Amino acid sequence: MKEIDTVPFEVNQLLEAVYFRYGYDFRHYARESIERRILYRVVHSELDNVSQMIAKLVHEPDYFNLFLNDMSVTVTDMFRDPLVFKKIRTQVFLQFKTYSRINIWHAGCATGEEVYAMAIMLEEEGLLDRSQLYATDFNNHSLTLAKEGIYSQQHMSKYQKNYKKSGGKNKLADYYHTKHEHIKFDQELRQHITFANHNLVKDKEFAQMHLVMCRNVLIYFDHQLQQRVLNLFNNSLVDRGYLVLGREETLGSAKMHALFESVDAKYRIYRCTACV
Ligand SMILES: C[S@@+](CC[C@H](N)C(=O)[O-])C[C@H]1O[C@@H](n2cnc3c(N)ncnc32)[C@H](O)[C@@H]1O
Incomplete structure (x- = not known):
């Protein structure tokens, strides 16, 4: 045979x-x-x-x-691709300073490093008090770690460098407490973050967002699923809301290019042009 x-x-x-x-x-x-x-x-x-x-x-x-x-590949970092964070700080936040409330969704947040980085940046720009961050993933184990906000100290020197490259104004250590080999992010940051299980394959939008961060998640999906998820983000965003994808990720279709305009092609920052 x-x-x-x-x-x-x-x-x-x-x-x-x-x-x-x-x-x-x-x-x-x-x-x-x-x-x-x-x-x-x-x-x-x-x-x-x-x-x-x-x-x-x-x-x-x-x-x-x-x-x-x-x-579920949960590899992540704080201020991963620091120049993307710098762009958000200098360009997107300029717009946010005119808003009275800011909703940000980290879709596929893994163990949470990215959402703490965002909270720190918002704090430094005087925006955290009016911000609500939603950090979601379908991996409950990662979400538990993210919620705790406890990380190994050995990564902190790398994160400090990323933080500085992203335009960080203070010391990263100003935002956490160290105990033995670990650090824990301060409650002032954590109180602005809601962690929840959300599966991008089947769950719906749950709030109106001003910014959706979904980096290094779409690369694991086929074209059809990527388009479904981009539609979901389109439904989640307020008009002129921002979408940030990972370095290797794009909108991938003429239909999506009609719904989003590129703000910064290099850093994969888009803005919704046809959101409700
Ligand atoms: C490589 S991590 C990206 C973490 C972070 N966004 C970053 O760029 O550093 C990919 C995450 O996507 C999550 N993920 C994969 N499929 C998902 C799905 N269907 N719904 C929600 N999250 C998903 C994984 O569990 C994992 O935590």
Whole structure:
């Protein structure tokens, strides 16, 4: 019999099974990276093939939680791509200074470093008191860590450098307390942030936003899902609201280019031109 590669077929079956059993829909995630992560788990579970993994996933909820973690790449940093933050500070915030209330949504916030960076920047520009930040992810484990606001001290010198490059006015250490090997961000920052589970694949908009930050999330989705999520942001934003994507991410269609104008192409900052 002719040898054929059954992995793509088995992966389809697995994604259908996960959707049927747990309601999580990964069918429109970027195929190459999803296959790679599934095969990694097959090897590390000492299974012979993807089909064996389907049975395990369907019958073992704890194993599914492991799978869920595999599907969620939570790599992040404070002031990641600092010049993007600088641009937001100098350009977007100029507009925000004329607003009485500011809503910001960090979609796919991972362990929260990005949202604390935003809160610090708002504080330094005198905007935090009128701001509400929403930080969402579908990974509950990451959200728990984000909510705690506790991070390893070993990253802080790198974050301090990023902070300065982003236009930081003080010392990053002014915003946290150190205990042993860890730091915890101050309550003054945390009280402006709401952390919540939100799945970009199926959940709806939940408030009117002035800025949506969704960086390094769309790269894990296929074109169809990217367009769905961009539509969701379009529905979430106030008219002339801002959208910031990751360095490798774009609007990807003529339809989206009709809904958003580019504010800064290099830093992937867009503005909604047709929001309600
Ligand atoms: C690489 S991190 C990006 C973190 C941060 N935005 C940054 O740029 O540093 C990607 C995050 O997207 C989240 N994510 C992936 N699929 C998601 C979905 N369907 N709904 C919500 N979050 C999702 C992952 O759990 C992960 O925390």
